[in-house]
Amino acid sequence: MLDCHDEVLFYTKQLVNIGSIVNTNGENEIAQALYTMISSFPYFIENTTHVIKPQTQNDVLERYNVLAFVKGTKGNSNRTVILMGHMDTVGIDDFTQLAGLAFNPDELLVELKKEKLPPHVKEQAESGDWMFGRGVLDMKSGVASNLYLLKYYSEHPHELEGNLVFLAECDEEDSSYGILSGVKGLNAWKEEHGFEYIALINSDFVSPRFPGDRNRYIYKGTVGKLLPSFFITGAETHVGSAFEGLDPNLIAAELTRQIDYNPDLCNEALGETTMPPVSLKQMDLKPNYTVQTALAAYVYYNFFIHSWTPKDVLEKLKKHASIAFANGLRLYEERYRQFCKISGEPCRDLQWQPRVMTYEEMEAELIKEHGSDYTAHMVDFKENLLLDATLDLRMYAARVVEEAWKWMQDQSPAIIVFYSSLYSPRIEVNGETEDERNLIEALEAAVKKVQPEYDESIVVRNFFPYISDMSFVALSDDDEALDSASRNNPSWGAKFFVDYQEIRELNVPVVNIGPYGLDAHKRYERMEIDYTVRIVPNITNEVIKNLLAR
The missing domain is CATH 3.40.630.10 (Zn peptidases)
Structure with missing residues (x-):
């Protein structure tokens, strides 16, 4: 000794x-x-x-x-x-x-x-x-x-x-x-x-x-660590006509209820189990007070992994986001019909359905719809956004998704799943x-x-x-898993980049x-x-x- x-x-x-x-x-x-x-x-x-x-x-x-x-x-x-x-x-x-x-x-x-x-x-x-x-x-x-x-x-x-x-x-x-x-x-x-x-x-x-x-x-x-993030859009309305819109904070709350502390999202490997995911931020994106409901909300969660890949996690969370969306709409409808009953107002049929996609899927749709006009705009937007020193990596990613969403032709409520931070x-x-x-x-x-x-x-x-x-x-992930993490991170190549080949060389x-x-x-x-x-x-x-x- x-x-x-x-x-x-x-x-x-x-x-x-x-x-x-x-x-x-x-x-x-x-x-x-x-x-x-x-x-x-x-x-x-x-x-x-x-x-x-x-x-x-x-x-x-x-x-x-x-x-x-x-x-x-x-x-x-x-x-x-x-x-x-x-x-x-x-x-x-x-x-x-x-x-x-x-x-x-x-x-x-x-x-x-x-x-x-x-x-x-x-x-x-x-x-x-x-x-x-x-x-x-x-x-x-x-x-x-x-x-x-x-x-x-x-x-x-x-x-x-x-x-x-x-x-x-x-x-x-x-x-x-x-x-x-x-x-x-x-x-x-x-x-x-x-x-x-x-x-x-x-x-x-x-x-x-x-x-x-x-x-x-x-x-x-x-353990590996991801920060799965969710951009949630609603349908804006005046608070005096609350049921004419959809508050994205309701869907965000249901999402957190679905994901927070959920044992189904613990990853077991070699006889050991990760801690479940937990929320690290939940907010809407209104810049200040108005009497209109928020247009979008933003939530992200810590997520530990032992054997799952970033691609696996996205697939699992898309399913859980769809469940949360459906639960939110079901709750909304129940309360709407109860309100109609007590107020005497006639009920209308709701037009929304659960809609969930990854950032990569949204990007592919936007490029198909708008081509180089969209891609050139987003390159400029990301470069200009770097000048805002108040934005950390997580908020930078959210602002990129928010800007990309504006190009979507179908503006009905949706959840966009992405990664907003470094993958460990x-x-x-x-x-x-x-x-x-x-x-x-x-x-x-x-x-x-x-x-x-x-x-x-x-x-x-x-x-x-x-x-x-x-x-x-060192790396236990293959290139496909790493590519999934980078393609679904709006900040990748603009605000941060990891040279995984350098890591694989050390390994x-x-x-x-x-x-x-x-x-x-x-x-x-x-x-x-x-x-x-x-x-x-x-x-x-x-x-x-x-x-x-x-």
Whole structure:
């Protein structure tokens, strides 16, 4: 066992002290600090080209990754393991009056102890076994573990039978510009130095899966994440003649009732099941108050996948959208007829039917109807829309769909299904390739060796359950599945683009061995010190040794 506790703890505090909130200059500060720190290690003073701080590419902001590598001198192997972790954090608004201490774990703990804390938080705060603060869990302690191992092997290259690459990337908490640029850097080093990448070890945080769960988890592969979105058009009317139109918010509400928390939309694979989808936004698109009903509504949902493809998800959600549309119209008709009965007004037959299509299907119809007039208009519209800095990726996509809808000859109410954000691909590590089998065996052996040094059970599962940059270092989807995601995203090629061929070129099996804690992204974010700074580096190190010794 490596005697790493104090050093990893020290690095953790140093990194946490730098407020590297995503999309702020703090990301640049921490990248420079890491680069300076690594450059000061004797190995990198002698090998200055082995550490770089490249700027991200095609990014809306100026920011940087940090990459470094140690070439082992034990033999002549090109086998290479990558250690990865992100430097950025979410914001600190949730710390309220303690925001000034969010990046100072020691002082923050003193102040937290003065508050009336929930019982379990109070117990942990007073135990001395936990560290609190923004980024301590997600995931600067994981980066600190990787930094320690990089330094260790820079001082002991004779123990390394192969190579070790360190990647600290920015922008994990928002748009993943860091890893998308990092993949290019990894592939460039593969070409330049002849690296044979055999595994990537990510060091993102892990937490209990349910109340009372005491296991510490390690994950092979990762969940995939989509953001299926729905543009819902109605029939506008004055509120004084409510039943002469159709409120799209009614259909949106039925859609959320159909999709939110629906177990039928959980994806099971390798004996594990995803969380069901849940709404992340529901709104209409009226710019301000009027006495007319809204013309359109917009809803999107988080959607996790293990084995389904983006195409599978669209097909399933088209069916559920049709059910929701029919339910909404049925409810509308029931209430309309009840109103006619109590008011004495004569009833008319309703003219609407459920109408659902994907963005790709709508695009095909519009191109067939209008040809180059439509396509040229939309190219100009998308370019001009980029000038609106207030629009994030999700709202940009909605505005594109809204504009395209104006060209539809049939303006009867409809639901358009599309994707409005980055697709984070799923990764299965199931032993299909030799590299996957070697990684699984190396991990099992590492856990078996280190487990006696720790009281709680260390359990290996198949899919990391949170969104992470692991999604962009390998692909389990084929080109058809990826094309479905891009063709149904109105922002693709205009506001964002992912070079999946770069990812396929890297295509390295992944595991996540990371810090253990609670309340990531929350006020009481905290990590258990012993597991995080002693056990995690040692399991990671055993996996490295097991892999490179093969």
